[in-house]
Amino acid sequence: MAMFLLYAPILASFLCSLYLFHRRKHCTHPLLKDYFILGMLPPVIFNLWRIHDFITEVLKLRGGTGEFKGPWFTKMNYLITCDSLNVQHMLCKRFDNYIKGPEFREIFEPFGDGVVTADSDTWKYFRTVLHSLIKQRRFEVFVDQTVQKKVYTTLIPILDHAQQEKRVVDLQDIFNRFTFDNICSTIVGHDPKCLSFDFPEVAIEKAFNESEESIFYRHVVPGSVWKFQKWLQIGQEKKMTEACRTFDEFIYSCIASKREELSKCTEEETNEAPFDLLTALITEERGRVHDDKFLRDAAFNFFVAGRETMTSALTWFFWLVSKHPLVEAKILEEIRDHFKRNEKKNYDTVHYGHGFDEQHVVRQNHDQEDDLKQYLSGEVLGMEEVKKLVYLHGALCEALRLFPPVPIERKQAVKADVLPSGHGVNADTMIMFSLYAMGRSEEIWGKDCLEFKPERWISERGEIAYAPAYKFIAFNAGPRICLGKDLAFVQMKMVAAAILNKYCFKVVEGHVATPTHSIVLLMKNGLEARITKRE
Incomplete structure (x- = not known):
């Protein structure tokens, strides 16, 4: 026993040295200090409240790429990078x-086996099907009308009510509810009315x-913990x-009711039905029956x-605009110029195009038709109009660059490789x-990378x-680039233009914009602001 007590410290010291030697041998480019047993996790936990800025600072010190080692006997080992050439190599x-x-x-x-998580043939099939639907003119028109109507009949009245009562509003909550209603209508053809005057909690x-x-x-x-x-x-x-x-109960019930609804429709009635995504997937199966899963x-x-990406983008956009009055003035000037042009146009006929002969959009009743004419008279710019808003587009790009909705992406190597930065990658490396961090990289965006400058997105000819x-990575890059990128931009521009044209926002004094602990970059405490009408 005495001999054991004598040699125990020596043995422990030897094992520690062996452990550290092994870790250092297999970690040639450490990102952080490696703590015994706990690895590099302690500083991450300590800085969790500011994790994205912390990662940005560490990567800058390590030349843009480094290795993270988690606690011993866990699989929390990653190569982390913000090098655009590494990203181009992996994604393209x-x-x-x-x-x-x-x-x-x-x-x-x-997420199941959807387009976000799938690989190989499953991913290719998913993407092909969704690409064919999203690019249809009929779907674009449906989304255009859905957004415009939601803005006119719900968003603007609620903001009007808030400014009349001089209430502080949480813009992030409003955008979250708006985009959730909008995406529900677009995907399953059902508006859950999350955005309403009583702000209900929707399960x-x-x-x-x-x-x-x-x-x-x-x-x-660690995976073993969760x-x-x-x-x-x-x-x-x-x-x-x-x-x-x-949400499974909700989605499966929508699928069941949609199948039943469509089974009772004639082919002509189906063609005239609102073109939500679920209807499109069920009716355009092209010989392959898609199961409920x-x-x-x-x-x-x-x-x-x-939903979340639009909420994130709009929230950070309005926060940035509120901090930069000169940018706000330029956006407003551009918006009002196009609203004046919009008021002169006649919207009595809306063409589908791409094989559709209808000269009028199908409406369920005369009240909806009256509403449509009313809000198309100048209250809300449509898709074709907002595509011309170049400065607003630049401001949204800046918001997405500085605060990308998905702040971190991950990949797994199939075979051993060497990245352009010189870092070796083994098979199965995460x-x-x-x-x-890429949005704040001087190597990518220059010395003014931390500035909010919409002008960096405008050419000398005044075009986007x-x-x-692979540098502006908010919508991914390469074959997996976001299918809905263009659609997302026009929807954000429609919402931003309609709001900024009518209202001024002032963030509540003392409000701190802190990111949430989520896979989407939202504000932890929302975005509280006071609203006034523009003169």
């Missing part, structure tokens, strides 16, 4: 070698929020299970892609690239200047 040049992988699908469990909307928080949680704790919590059904994992049950996964992926997708 060697696309087939960098996949989402099974671990990604496990973490993003609620399905709450479920989406909780599932995203749980996915973020799965990123920052899997154990899932088995016991405690903590964040219990919330995840309950959230999945809630396929429809569920497609719907869920579009819910997340179309790689994370920080979109947030496009940056390579």
